Amino acid sequence: MITEDIMKKLNILTASAKYDVACTSSGVTRQNGKSGMGNSIHAGICHSFSSDGRCISLLKVLYTNECIYDCKYCINRRSNDVERTSFTPEELARLTISFYKRNYIEGLFLSSGVTRSPDDTMEQIYQAIRLLRHRYEFHGYIHVKVIPGTDDALIEKLGWLADRMSVNMELPTADSLTSLAPHKTRSSILTPMRSIQLKRNRDLDFHGDAFYNRLPAKNRPLISEHTQKSFHLSENTLKDNSYLSDYKKDNSYYVSDNIQGYTSSSGKNYYKPVTMKAGEKRFVPSGQSTQLIIGASKDTDYEIIKVSEALYDRFNLKRVFYSAFINVNRDSNLPDTSNGPDLLREHRLYQADWLLRFYNFAADEIISADHPSLNTLLDPKCNYALNHLELFPVEIMTASYHTLLRVPGIGVTSAKRIVSARSNLNGSKLSFNDLKKIGVVLKRAVYFITCNGKSMIPLKITQSFILANLLGLKDNIPGNLTMDQTYEQLSLFDVSDIVEEKLQAGIIR
Amino acid sequence: MKTDISPQICPIDYPTDKPRHVYVCENSPEGILSGVYDAWVSRYGHSHNYIQIADNLECNIFYEYINVETDYDKAVNISTAVKHKISYNFYELLYTCLQSSDPDRADDIYRLIILGFAIGDSARSCLAYPPIQRIMKLQKNVWNETHHYMGFLRFEELSNGYMFARFRPQNDICSTLILHFADRFPEENILIADVGRRKIALSKHGKTGLVSNPDIDFEHFDYLISYSEKMFRDLWKTFTDSIAIKERSNIKLQQQLMPLRFREFM
Incomplete structure (x- = not known):
């Protein structure tokens, strides 16, 4: 059944699929019935980790690596000039089943090069997925990559079989897309994306689920006048931002933001995973994702984050993945990556992405057009806090949930725990020790919080003081801080010289 | 966080006028629950009772040690009472903690049950009470390991068509894992062998069972593995080698996310 031939095909088609980042198997819980094979768990399951530290949860292969695009x-x-090959639907289905049966994988991630035309390729992918789902009764996770320009009817057919679909954005601006991917257009990417969104929303609506992935800007919490202004700003810039606007003009079924009527303002159904009963059919139950290449073009972090925000807000995407560019073709027109891909930039973008999705930040709060690169020294949240010192320190015993979320070192879990602990205190008060047990990262949070009106250590709320301490982080709370204020301040002035330089150099705005 | 736990059920360092009774029980779920039962019916006072597992017992000259005979009926008594009188969620928590391999878990479980019967299901959220804090840690540890093995367990096909997996978990999680795999492969026959504890969980067409101390040499399974297995293993190796991006190589991260202890039977 499985021969040398399959081994070779697997090798080639895996190697060509590996630059796709997404390998998540999350977002949907599905029970198995009494027949076939497979179930799904909304948390996702990692089955292995490759030597680059990325998780392997899906059989990530191309259907074919033949491609008419350049x-x-x-x-x-x-x-x-690379060796070209392709699977047959039968081979692919058998390979998936035999890997799945041995618990090597959680499902299939099928992408493909473009043979003849996008529709022709997607039709072949559809046949393969259909064979797997129907003949082999496979109920595991299936992620299908959609080729830009795919017909609406094919998306409709595939969506009922796949758990997740994704159309890759690849590049944030239309200009860089034209120069680097001449066969793809902004509209051919966004049209299928919108189509998946609308069909999925219809399905969610039918089942009574809210379909907002992110609170709309007007429902986001405001912690001061200052941020309120920036929210208004973001609303306006969103409306006429140029990143997705060329699409709006030439597309008839662009929907305006009137879908807000469906949102639960409490955010209760926020990221709620879809639970499916055995045999139930849902359209792309775990949502759609996309991928952006980082560093292939001259696009700035500002543009990337703005595009991500627009994708989350306007296209209800579940995830945007960022992939640090590797110059695999040694193309002299593209940046050189012989010193390794820019992993730090990728990391900072992921941090900013988390702020967008889980912390209710607006893109304009994270980054501005004047300083279009993310701070490499500090994570975006610390950077935000340092630039908005007028909002801090925050009092732990009284601050709202959303205000707590803005404090560096307090995440979603610890903010929730603080809120629930406060309501169960029976008169006693939270201490810094309790915060530590709750899971607050005090080494970052300590500069931005007070507990019962007191800060943990003597603080000077100035940028240079906090920055010097944040950058000189040891494993614990800096011991010298708790000792003697005067001494510690003297030593800090030494460090802050360097900081001052960096401030002037514009690394920290 | 409720902090008003009355001293009657918060005994660990509570001053006592009577010598402390230490119930020494077997290192098994039934053993611990028998210990809880005996301590409870002794009417000596929860504050003066302590439950410890027989392994690595360090004796204290001021304490009185009582050996607990493991009794299946006593254990069932306690667990049904918990299920019906407290709540099913509480029962699940108890079950998870009993799967843990922590050497000091017996007394924490005792305190959990006392608190559960005293204030009901909300005992689970008394996070300010140290035994509950430790219970939550145990639960997290067991859950994490179960979740890891859902991914890291590897099945091999035996020549009779059964799917067989071996592993050596820290916690006794055979019984939870088999439920997951029984739902996943309703048409397969599955064996999951806990090599360290000598336990086999099995599932046949979705029906599950558990065998402790089977009369089998586990090494014997090596001879039963089907010939085609090697081919699939090679295919899988091809895939994992091929999927890695060399420019991003990060072996340390790989080891952090998939520690070596999970790889014994991979």
């Missing part, structure tokens, strides 16, 4: 960053572009 995207400059891609290893499978038609001008490359």
